[in-house]
Every structure is written in structure tokens, then in C-alpha cells.
Amino acid sequence: xxxxxxxxxxxxxxIQGDERAIEALINRHNSRLTGFIYxxxxxxxxxxxxxxxxxxxxxxxxxxxAYNEEGKFLPWVMRIAHNxxxxxxxxxxxxxxxxxxxxxxxxxxxxxxxxxxxxxxxKEQIDSDLLxxxxxxxxxxxxxxxxxxxKDMSFKEISDNTGVSINTALGRMRYALINLRKLxxxxxxxxxx
Amino acid sequence: xxxxxxxxxxxxxLVKAKPETIQFLLSYSKSxxxxxxEGLQFESNLx
Numbered sequence: 001x002x003x004x005x006x007x008x009x010x011x012x013x014x015i016q017g018d019e020r021a022i023e024a025l026i027n028r029h030n031s032r033l034t035g036f037i038y039x040x041x042x043x044x045x046x047x048x049x050x051x052x053x054x055x056x057x058x059x060x061x062x063x064x065x066a067y068n069e070e071g072k073f074l075p076w077v078m079r080i081a082h083n084x085x086x087x088x089x090x091x092x093x094x095x096x097x098x099x100x101x102x103x104x105x106x107x108x109x110x111x112x113x114x115x116x117x118x119x120x121x122x123k124e125q126i127d128s129d130l131l132x133x134x135x136x137x138x139x140x141x142x143x144x145x146x147x148x149x150x151k152d153m154s155f156k157e158i159s160d161n162t163g164v165s166i167n168t169a170l171g172r173m174r175y176a177l178i179n180l181r182k183l184x185x186x187x188x189x190x191x192x193x
Numbered sequence: 194x195x196x197x198x199x200x201x202x203x204x205x206x207l208v209k210a211k212p213e214t215i216q217f218l219l220s221y222s223k224s225x226x227x228x229x230x231e232g233l234q235f236e237s238n239l240x
Binding site for chain 1: 211214218225
């Protein structure tokens with residue numbers, strides 16, 4: 001059983017000179033504190049700097065014996081980080097506002113994953129070509145292909161549903177693909193977007 | 194029901210401070226020395 005030592009205990013050990021205690025504290029709260037800072041500044045390098053400054057302040061305060069918030073270590077560290085973030089924005093005379101001036105463009109951040117009109121048309125064309133060709137396949141191959149590709153069924157499920165063995169279902173899928181390739185070549189269809 | 198074949202890649206990555214930063218902090222901690230004299234505290238770095 002792993003027993004997790006309380007923050008307050010680690011703080012006490014560190015004040016008494018155990019350097020390993022600060023390492024444990026930093027590692028324990030690394031992710032949470034980094035995430036907290038990053039959510040405010042949105043910049044990886046700056047996050048790293050503020051993280052470092054925060055813990056330098058923590059170390060100095062603890063070594064000086066000026067820490068008196070036993071049991072509330074993380075909120076205290078977060079407050080230091082928060083104040084440092086505010087200091088940073090004050091110093092640089094700006095708040096973390098998103099604007100679309102000069103080099104910074106909000107649309108570089110807010111991506112649109114949808115296809116553009118041209119690509120959408122091409123996709124529709126490919127889909128309809130493909131559907132037309134699938135309909136030319138023998139019925140048993142069509143059935144397996146639709147179940148596998150469009151309904152995302154496993155070969156076991158296909159076998160249960162169609163009443164054929166898994167090997168037969170696999171064979172039908174294989175022939176469906178071979179025949180589709182032949183149809184693509186025969187009809188000189190380009191299936192790329 | 195037929196499934197929609199969209200790719201949902203998680204855009205969240207675990208943010209953590211770099212090991213170099215941690216190492217720096219540990220060295221800083223080891224080197225920092227606070228001396229007290231007549232009610233005043235003095236910081237020194239024993240590098």
C-alpha cells in the first residue's frame with residue numbers, strides 16, 4: 001500500500017532541511033500548477049517562466065520560515081502563481097485579451113475542421129461513385145462490406161448476423177475489395193480528395 | 194444505427210513543467226541559504 005504524505009508534512013520536512021520534500025511537492029503539483037498558469041497566459045514558454053518564479057518564491061518563503069498556512073499549500077502556491085501572472089500582464093501593459101491585430105489572428109486559433117465547398121463537392125462525388133460501384137457487387141459481398149465499413153461490425157458479428165462462418169465473411173470482404181478495385185480501374189474513377 | 198466516421202482526436206495534451214525547470218528549482222533550493230543576524234534575514238546563494 002502506498003501512503004501519500006500530506007503536503008503539510010512535506011512542508012515541515014523541507015523546512016527542517018529535507019531537500020527531497022520540495023522535489024516531492026513540485027512533482028506532485030507540477031501538472032496542476034502548470035495547467036493553471038497556462039490557462040491564464042496561453043503561452044508555453046511564459047508558463048514555464050512563471051512556474052519557475054512561483055516555486056522560487058515558495059522556496060524562499062519556506063526557507064525564511066515565513067510560511068504560515070499549514071495545510072493549504074496548493075491554494076497558497078496557486079495564489080502566488082496568480083499574482084505573478086497579474087504582475088506579468090501589468091508589466092507588459094496588457095491583459096490576456098484575444099484580438100486580431102497584426103501578427104495575431106484569432107482564426108489561427110479557432111479552426112474549422114469542415115471541408116471547404118470545393119472539397120465537399122469532391123467528397124460527395126466520391127461517395128456517390130463508391131455507392132454506385134458497391135451496388136454492382138454480388139449481394140453477399142455488398143452485405144459484408146456494408147456491415148463492416150458502414151456499420152462498423154466485427155467479423156464475428158457479421159458471421160452471427162448472416163449465418164456464415166467468420167472465414168466466409170472474411171473471404172467475401174476480400175473479394176468485395178478486389179472487385180471494387182477492378183471496378184475503379186474499369187471505370188477510370190479517381191477516389192481521392 | 195450507423196456510425197458517423199469522424200475522427201475525434203483529443204486536443205488536450207498534458208501540460209507539465211520541463212524536467213530542466215524542476216532541476217533548476219532543486220539546485221536553487223539546495224544553494225539558497227538564509228542567514229539571520231540581529232533580526233535581519235540575508236539571502237545568499239552558495240553556488
